[in-house]
Amino acid sequence: MRTEKVVFAFFIVLALTLNFGFFLGDFSNVHHHNVYELFAAIVVNLIATVLKFGDRTHLGSVFLATSLVAVLQLIVAALIWGIHSATAGAEMDADTFSTIVSLSGGALLANIISVVLLVAETVNLRR
Incomplete structure (x- = not known):
């Protein structure tokens, strides 16, 4: 068992589950x-994004792209919430x-693609 693969998979799946938990409802x-x-989903998605930077394969590029999409949508959702508040x-x-919540749903879809x-x-x- 390779520890770095376990950590990588852990954060990808955790990002998906936290995002799903926020999205559900x-x-x-409110x-x-x-x-x-939402904050935890952003932090875990940022960690997952950082972990994806080292992969130089084509699949690694797609992993990084899906992670960047998820982070962008979650940050925009948090900004909207913060500005409105x-x-x-x-x-x-x-x-x-x-x-x-719709932006969180888009991030959820990107996280599902990462897990697939x-x-x-x-x-x-x-x-």
């Missing part, structure tokens, strides 16, 4: 989505929050 209900879970000061409206690629790469490995 009613789009317009109480179904935790800001700390700072300027509006009141309860989050359903339109703004559905945008935040990880599984495909693992299946193709020959001993």
Whole structure:
């Protein structure tokens, strides 16, 4: 067993599960989505992105691209949440929050692609 592959796979799968946990729930209900879970999803996705920088293969480039997409969408979602909280000061409206959750859904799709690629790469490995 190679430790670096275990760590790599761990962070890819953790990024997917944290993002899924934030995404799951009613789009317009703020109480179904935790800001700390979004923060954790961003941090773990950033760690997964850093781990993908060393791979010089074509598949590694696709891994990096999917990770960059996920990080970008999650950061934009957090920025929208932060800007709205700072300027509006009141309860989050359903339109703004559905945008935040939709961006998280796009990041979730990118994370799913990463996990599918990880599984495909693992299946193709020959001993």
